[in-house]
Amino acid sequence: MRIGLLTEGGYPYVSGDASLWCDRLVRGLRQHEFDLYALSRSERQVNEGWVELPPQVDRVRTAPLWTAGDDGAGYGRRARRRFDECFGELAAALCAGVPEGARQPSETFPHRSGEDRALEADRFSRALYGLAELARDEGGLPDALRSERAVRALERACRAPGAARPAREARVPDLLTVAARLEHALRPLSFGWYEDDALGSADLCHAASGGAAALVGLVARHFFGVPLLVTEYGVRLRTHYLTSGAGPTATAAPCVRSLLAAFHGMLATEVYRQAACLTPGNAHARRWQERCGADRDKLHTVYPGMDAAPFAEVGEAPDCADPDTLLWVGRVDPAKDLVSLLHAFAEVRKEEPKTRLRIVATAVGPEGEAYLGHCRMLAAQLFPDEAEGPYAMGDNPVSFEEIGGPETPTVADAYAAGGVTVLSSVVEGFPVGLVEAMLCGRATVSTDVGAVVEVIGGTGLVVPPRNPRALAEACVTLLRDPERRARLGAAARARALELFTVEQSVKAFHGIYLEIISRSPVDRAALDRAGEPLPFAVPAEARLPGRWTGRASRIAARGGPGWAAGAPVRPTAPVAGPTTTEGAR
Template sequence: MRIGLVVEGSYPYVSGGVSSWVHMLMQQMPMHEFEIISIMPKPMTSSDYKYTLPDNVSGVTTLALNQKQARPSRPRALTPEQNQQIKTWMTFGQVNQSIYPLLESSIGTPEQFFSSRLFYDLVTSSYEEEGQAGSFIDYFWMWRSMYAPVLDLLQADLPQVDLIHSAATGYAGLIASAIKERQHVPFILTEHGIYSREREEELLQAAWIPSDFRSHWIRFFHHLSQEAYRAADDVITLFDRNSELQAQLGAPAEKLRIIPNGIDATALSALTRQPPSPVLRIGAIVRVVPIKDIKTMIHAAKILQEMFIPFEMTIMGPLDEDDEYAEECMGLIRQLDLEQEVFLVGKVDIRSYLPQFDVCLLTSISEGQPLAVLEGMAAGVPWVVTDVGACAELINGRSFEPFGPAGFVVPPVNARRIAERCSWFYHNREDARKLGENGQARALAYYRTEQFISEYVQLYEERGVAYGGHRV
């Protein structure tokens, strides 16, 4: 079977997180061929890859959001009904997969569409209906910037596949929905974090968007998510809380399914733990980017220093995904006089580090089901995590589980609570060891690679047969 994997802002150009999940999925399914469709903010080439592609990857199609993808085409005369369809879809009136052929080939190129009477009338009527009082020119350009990537992506040349699998809604879900319509193949959607909620949080804090336009952008991303939910044959996420959110945001209940992440828990559990040290050894497996809130972690380290707790904090993860933020973090370490305690070591082999840690930290302000936490749990390391995504579920377990807590859950952006919990680990070594054992047992029972791969293998086969098994 040739499987198309659609990703946004990740594989193979960004390491960790969803990219690790994609890489593992392909490595564990040598019987299938994979086509990667990678949506990135800017043009990228194979020299930018962060991964060596598995042998069963047959191609990578990279689509840059700021680069013209559209094929040359000539606009066709549209009927009044088709004009109304486009208006209804673009004003978020309803999701409608049958709109794709119109946007792909009937309206001409994006530039032709944006110069058309249809688009002008669409923006004008929307401006009036919304009761906008600000600059019409700014409103017009908001519409252009909102739909230019959509039309470019829909008019791009895309590979032929037997099944399309998107790792998000948003632009990735849009592409997957269009491929399903265009090629008549099954569409599987896996959301790690809830895309529309994440974009909403970002937009509410974005200084570059006029406040009058924020609600329009938020509605746009929710609209794309609802389109993906409607088009997908299966709407999958990693844990209970996310599945409930998907239902609230419009995903049909009969499509919902939970498939947790998986890791090589058996190998990680075999690592030999180092004996306790007089110094509290703290680890963090994390990309150094704002959403991981490394600065709160560093501020927690300063509080620990002021509490006279002897410690070393090792932050492991790539430093080149957001150079400016990485520099700010290194500057904060110097400013707080923590150069002897806090170390940014870059991307390393975590298996050589995990056995030495007394506790690991995750201070993210948004997460899905972090592989890093699962890896640390499997190695027997307890955690302090923020209450985002599946973190509380991983640490405290689900209602039916026999295992106890694997650490502590704290509110996001709370350096003092993190420091206090780290101090507890320094003063309670034997109880801390028990927390690590709980986490290890949970990881071995519920989060092994073979479990998660088996579910996707079965799902791929079921969907392939349902859409015509002779194709694959």
């Protein structure tokens, strides 16, 4: 089976968000061939390079999201008419679907009836695929989306009868901002990937996130009928809602935020409607997808797989950790709320004076460095009699360490040193560090955020976020009860081995791949070199693994001009595209 793996700012880049689980998935499914279609988020990410790719990765094609492509194509009269029609439909759908005071994801269009919402969704999808066809036939879509024609189309839609109130309030500067943001969001429509020898040759597209990566899969499904699988560990629409007041739209007018929310809401609706299967990474993401319109029958929760091998020795060894040590491990940023943890530890010291807190921290970026410095200063202020200076950590009961240091050479060594592992976050998706602690057989105290309760499943203590007193009471409870710590740690390790290992994740995705292909195989005609159909060219067993599926059967099964009988199975040279770079393996 040939899988087109679609990523955004992730695999195969070294600094990618989803690099780890994608790499484990690809390496675990050695029986399949993978083509990577990777969207990069910054020039820095591109310069940092790729991770080492396994042999089952056949080829990699990349495209930047951080810069707009310019193929130099100009539109004639017919192409301009097509653009005006398609983009006008898109703008009209957005202006009619602007949320007015919506409070829940299911209320994306609260002022419209169910029939009207379905009509606008169909209008949006027709416009979206019309723009994709225009980009493939004529090129030049990024320039058109940045043009005055696009702004005028938005203005007409905002002034048209039936437009929602926030859209009617938009002014020309607001429309310029909306047009620029839509151009950025629609860049995947212009990539040179929608050919028979690219995404057209895939048996299945697997998007590693929603948003731009899923949009690529939507277009491949539209052009070639390739079924789409979408995995979301963090729902992209939720991320947009949470960050709409930050970044480029931080100072934007309410009408701008409303129009962009309408676009992302309609895109999520179309992705969930057209995807053959959705695999949320936890129940929290699953609930969001359901509230955003996903069909419950398409949803299959697949937890991200963790490599249990590095933690086996610690998890299976007798508990020799310091029973008076609390441990925190993770990447430092304000969402981890180390400030509340330090205040909670001050309360713990009043009850258990021998207790120490070890913070094994990795600071990323200026914000992380600044927050870590603030936490160091706070620790010195909370325990002034035990510090040698404003930033010194001499005899201070709080120590700040890094992985690779003499005390904690590996992550497993860090968990081995603590009697109780603490998570104090106020925002959390899937708590990877919590699973690592569970694999090490450690009792945990966590805040009730994200998928924490789902991961813990009764094997640890859970308290409300931003509540130092409750966090301190839970820590004291476990510090004073070694037998309970041991029971919870053993139960946590058993749960993690049952649900959160790489083997479980790979097995689940393998079964989902086969199920999708069995229900919605790609229908391609096998052609000879002259482009004529080859009768009986595809044997019935062509899609089943085994010795009987030889080279000729696989070539014929892929079909299409790019996979004609006798043609090479893989391209021997990079396939150029106006906004694409490729590395062929």
